[in-house]
Amino acid sequence: MAALxxxxxxxxxxxxLPRVALAQYxxxxxxxxxxxxxxxxxxxIFVKRDDLSSNLYGGNKPRKLEFLLGKALxxxxxxxxxxxxxxxxxxxxxxxxARQLGLHPIVMLVPQPNARYVRKNLLASRTVDAELHYxxxxxxxxxxxxxxxxxxxxxxxxxxxVIAPGGTSALGVVGYVNAAFELRRQIEAGxxxxxxxxxxxxxxxxxxxxxxxxxxxxxxxxxxVAVRVTxxxxxxxxxxxxxxxxxxxxxxxAEPAFPLGAFPDNAFQFREEFYGGEYARYTEExxxxxxxxxxxxxxxxxxxxxxxxxxxLLADADAARGKTLLFWDTYNSRDFTNDVKDVDYxxxxxxxxxxxxxxxxxxxxxxx
Ligand SMILES: *Cc1c(COP(=O)(O)O)cnc(C)c1O
Numbered sequence: 001m002a003a004l005x006x007x008x009x010x011x012x013x014x015x016x017l018p019r020v021a022l023a024q025y026x027x028x029x030x031x032x033x034x035x036x037x038x039x040x041x042x043x044x045i046f047v048k049r050d051d052l053s054s055n056l057y058g059g060n061k062p063r064k065l066e067f068l069l070g071k072a073l074x075x076x077x078x079x080x081x082x083x084x085x086x087x088x089x090x091x092x093x094x095x096x097x098a099r100q101l102g103l104h105p106i107v108m109l110v111p112q113p114n115a116r117y118v119r120k121n122l123l124a125s126r127t128v129d130a131e132l133h134y135x136x137x138x139x140x141x142x143x144x145x146x147x148x149x150x151x152x153x154x155x156x157x158x159x160x161x162v163i164a165p166g167g168t169s170a171l172g173v174v175g176y177v178n179a180a181f182e183l184r185r186q187i188e189a190g191x192x193x194x195x196x197x198x199x200x201x202x203x204x205x206x207x208x209x210x211x212x213x214x215x216x217x218x219x220x221x222x223x224x225v226a227v228r229v230t231x232x233x234x235x236x237x238x239x240x241x242x243x244x245x246x247x248x249x250x251x252x253x254a255e256p257a258f259p260l261g262a263f264p265d266n267a268f269q270f271r272e273e274f275y276g277g278e279y280a281r282y283t284e285e286x287x288x289x290x291x292x293x294x295x296x297x298x299x300x301x302x303x304x305x306x307x308x309x310x311x312x313l314l315a316d317a318d319a320a321r322g323k324t325l326l327f328w329d330t331y332n333s334r335d336f337t338n339d340v341k342d343v344d345y346x347x348x349x350x351x352x353x354x355x356x357x358x359x360x361x362x363x364x365x366x367x368x
Contacts, residue, residue: 005181006174009218016254017174018070022097023053023062026182029191029326035296042321045313046192047299048183051333056100059332060207061093063175064167069097071171072161079152079160081106082167083141085280086134086355087118087304089332090166095130106131106148106160108141109352112280115364117302118355123340126347134351165234166204170246173210177247180214183326187220195222195326197316201309202226202235202270207330209243212268213251216261222326225269225316227309230279237270274308274315282363285311299329303363306331 004025007014032045039045054062072080080098084091086109095105107130112118125132133148135141152160164172187194202208208226215222228235244263251258276283282303289310290301301307306329313327345356 004178005185006178006214009181010251010255010258012255013251013258017067017171018074019066020070020073020101022056022066022069022100024055025053026186027051027053029183029186031192032293032297032327035293038292038296039314039317041317043317044193044324045317046195046324046326047297048198048326048328050179051299051329051331055334057093057096057332057336058334059089059093060176060328060330061090061167061332062097063179064172064206065093065097065175067171067174068161068163068167068169069094069101069103072098072103073101075161077103077158077161078156079104079106080163081108081145081148081152081160082163083108083110083145083165085110085112086352087112087115087121087280089121091130092121092125093332094163094167095125095128099128099130104131104160106152107133108145108148109134110138110141111136113278113282114355114358114360115280115282115303116360117304118360119345120336120340122348122352122355123343123345124336126343127336127339132349132352134349136351164204166206168204168206168209168243170243170250173206173213173243173247174251176207176210177214177217177251178210180211180218180220184218184220192326193324194220196320196323197223197225197269198326198328199225199227199309199313200328201229201305201330203230203305205235205239205243207328208268209240210247211328212240212264213244213247215267216264217259221267223267223269225271225312227312228270228272228275229305229308232272240268240270271312274311276308280304282361283308283311284363285315287363289314300331300333301329302331 098105286307
């Protein structure tokens with residue numbers, strides 16, 4: 001297996017960081033020519049296909065989980081516990097890859113607006129026998145988590161590894177520092193010109209921040225446009241600064257040649273106007289972007305993350321004549337409809353049944 005581009009640049013990191021290979025690299029870069037014609041705006045538009053990052057479950061989570069689950073194995077944990085909203089892509093990805101590595105996945109869920117993907121993700125969690133807990137509030141999650149952790153210590157004699165929401169920790173973010181070096185290699189190979197701007201959905205901000213740190217270290221000049229899709233208490237400039245520093249410190253400590261630079265304000269644009277007021281609440285602009293990309297390129301985005309991020313790219317496209325824009329596709333595109341079609345939602349914890357018994361939100365109709 002070829003070394004990660006980050007490890008090629010800083011060989012000492014390979015020995016210093018825990019990692020288990022989960023993903024297939026490099027993910028392709030493609031030009032969106034049909035979309036360019038449809039928009040007729042004179043910008044070159046490319047997409048980085050992280051939706052294809054793994055055959056098991058793609059999107060942006062495998063890059064982080066390679067390091068996080070690598071650490072779980074290194075520490076000889078038997079169980080991992082993580083958090084998310086009811087339809088979380090992160091908790092599903094964690095459950096799938098943990099199971100594959102022989103670890104028991106525990107997932108602490110909180111409410112979110114209903115959508116068809118919520119149902120699909122919940123059923124898929126059942127197929128890997130994830131242990132699901134659902135709480136109606138944040139204090140509820142905290143109390144439940146303590147109870148579940150204590151139960152595990154009694155049974156296994158050791159604590160589960162707790163993985164942060166979105167997989168965003170100093171270590172998880174390294175996956176996207178590597179992704180920046182992977183992109184540089186694709187630029188050097190002529191797959192695309194160096195982008196003027198890179199658009200990415202920002203939840204816990206691990207993806208955007210890892211790219212920012214990686215671009216700085218790799219000498220890429222592209223500006224990151226991070227499009228906020230979750231609550232400001234989770235997604236903010238201070239979150240970006242914090243993880244930029246933490247991951248930088250981690251890498252610099254493991255390999256002093258890794259540069260510890262200042263937060264590059266000019267290379268980071270934080271966009272908040274596409275949020276729509278609530279996490280996972282679809283917006284008209286976001287769903288228009290989903291339809292446009294689907295009709296022009298056959299690529300499946302969604303309303304919670306990537307549709308909102310692509311809406312930002314569309315809003316900028318008219319003023320981007322002659323520029324190169326790269327959209328970083330963070331959504332899994334592996335279709336698991338067949339795996340879940342025989343799973344009965346009644347096998348889920350009872351409070352989760354509401355996602356199957358209540359209507360989905362009105363804007364969730366693309367692809368019907
Ligand atoms: C988790 C997720 C994100 C957000 O990534 P962060 O690193 O948490 O900012 C973006 N897009 C999709 C599809 C996701 O599942």
